[in-house]
Amino acid sequence: MIVPVEHVVILSLLLFLIGIMGVLFRRNAIIIFMSIELMLNAVNLCLVGFSRYHQSVDGQVFVFLVMTLAAAEVSVGLAIIVALYRNRQTINIDEINLMRG
Amino acid sequence: MTFLFYFVACLTIISALFVVLNRNPVYSAVMLVLCFFSIATLYLLLEAYFVAVLEIIIYAGAIMVLFLFVIMLLDLGREAALPKLKKLDKALSLFLVVIIFLGILTLTIWSGGDLHQTLNPSSVGDIKAVGKALFTDYLLPFEVASLLLLVALIGTVYLAKRRVK
Numbered sequence: 001m002i003v004p005v006e007h008v009v010i011l012s013l014l015l016f017l018i019g020i021m022g023v024l025f026r027r028n029a030i031i032i033f034m035s036i037e038l039m040l041n042a043v044n045l046c047l048v049g050f051s052r053y054h055q056s057v058d059g060q061v062f063v064f065l066v067m068t069l070a071a072a073e074v075s076v077g078l079a080i081i082v083a084l085y086r087n088r089q090t091i092n093i094d095e096i097n098l099m100r101g
Numbered sequence: 102m103t104f105l106f107y108f109v110a111c112l113t114i115i116s117a118l119f120v121v122l123n124r125n126p127v128y129s130a131v132m133l134v135l136c137f138f139s140i141a142t143l144y145l146l147l148e149a150y151f152v153a154v155l156e157i158i159i160y161a162g163a164i165m166v167l168f169l170f171v172i173m174l175l176d177l178g179r180e181a182a183l184p185k186l187k188k189l190d191k192a193l194s195l196f197l198v199v200i201i202f203l204g205i206l207t208l209t210i211w212s213g214g215d216l217h218q219t220l221n222p223s224s225v226g227d228i229k230a231v232g233k234a235l236f237t238d239y240l241l242p243f244e245v246a247s248l249l250l251l252v253a254l255i256g257t258v259y260l261a262k263r264r265v266k
Contacts, residue, residue: 002102011110013205022121024194048149057234063152068246072253074164078171079260085175
């Protein structure tokens with residue numbers, strides 16, 4: 001490996017924190033979804049780094065499964081956002097505080 | 102190569118910050134594409150070639166097209182009019198972020214292992230090894246993942262269908 005795995009972990013930590021900040025600070029549901037994607041990518045980066053560190057392929061298989069999960073999550077989440085926008089004409093999550101349809 | 106890693110790492114962080122800080126969701130989406138491409142480059146530098154290709158095909162290809170499609174469909178380019186957060190919420194969120202950062206940083210730096218050593222090159226990341234693991238040791242998770250995609254497909258079609266009154 002060209003860099004110590006420590007630096008990969010720190011980079012992944014920074015990306016994860018940027019994702020957390022996006023979820024906490026922004027009120028736009030689309031941006032919150034993008035931040036969740038950022039967090040998933042940060043975890044993937046950490047998995048790849050440690051897969052390389054342990055000379056094992058298991059981490060990359062986990063990354064494959066996480067990507068499958070991300071694709072499923074995004075398709076369902078964006079469908080929910082479209083349905084919400086159709087009903088409420090807003091995607092500001094502070095105004096969406098009811099669970100009934 | 103080491104310099105390239107740190108350069109791309111900086112690019113990743115900066116584009117991720119732009120994703121979060123930008124007021125216009127379309128710019129955020131474009132910055133997210135840049136972020137995914139730089140993460141794919143990092144995977145290449147970490148010798149995970151299969152994951153790098155997957156990152157570009159799935160994230161930059163499929164997921165971002167979906168995001169941009171929804172943004173254009175809903176006409177969301179005017180978030181600036183939305184109300185801002187309260188001061189207390191902002192302070193609490195920042196406090197939480199700083200606590201997590203310091204905690205994980207401490208764990209990483211002070212961990213007992215040899216995390217700070219640079220390692221020899223290897224052939225772990227080639228597609229043959231990943232495919233072998235995927236279809237032998239991880240066959241059941243692989244099939245469950247396909248089931249998950251089927252469920253997501255059905256759920257999306259049901260949610261996106263316009264209700265007939």
